[in-house]
Amino acid sequence: xxxxxxxxxxxxxxxxxxxxxxxxxxxxxxxxxxxxxxxxxxxxxxxxxxxxxxxxxxxxxxxxxxxxxxxxxxxxxxxxxxxxxxxxxxxxxxxxxxxxxxxxxx
Numbered sequence: 001x002x003x004x005x006x007x008x009x010x011x012x013x014x015x016x017x018x019x020x021x022x023x024x025x026x027x028x029x030x031x032x033x034x035x036x037x038x039x040x041x042x043x044x045x046x047x048x049x050x051x052x053x054x055x056x057x058x059x060x061x062x063x064x065x066x067x068x069x070x071x072x073x074x075x076x077x078x079x080x081x082x083x084x085x086x087x088x089x090x091x092x093x094x095x096x097x098x099x100x101x102x103x104x105x106x
Contacts, residue, residue, distance in 0.1 A: 017042070020042045020045070021040055021042060023042075023045060024040035024041055024042050024044065024045040025040035027045055027048070027054055029041055029042075029044040029045035029048055029054075030044060031043070031044055032044075
């Protein structure tokens with residue numbers, strides 16, 4: 001059975017390590033000694049978190065600023081109306097010549 005975890009200090013799926021390494025670089029968590037000295041280190045980042053030097057906060061889900069949602073809805077509505085009008089213009093108009101003698105009196 002294939003090993004789906006990559007083990008460094010922690011066992012995590014391999015696709016999570018690049019994101020952690022980017023965070024280590026962004027937080028200036030650099031190894032001071034060893035083969036990876038002066039390079040971003042996930043272990044140093046976790047150590048700094050444990051010491052309270054780095055604080056982790058959960059980001060809020062992204063949402064439109066107040067009032068912008070209504071403006072976006074209005075724009076979408078105008079675009080739907082314009083698309084409908086464009087479709088209506090594409091349909092050929094069927095004209096039929098009428099003879100006055102064929103018309104019945106009212």
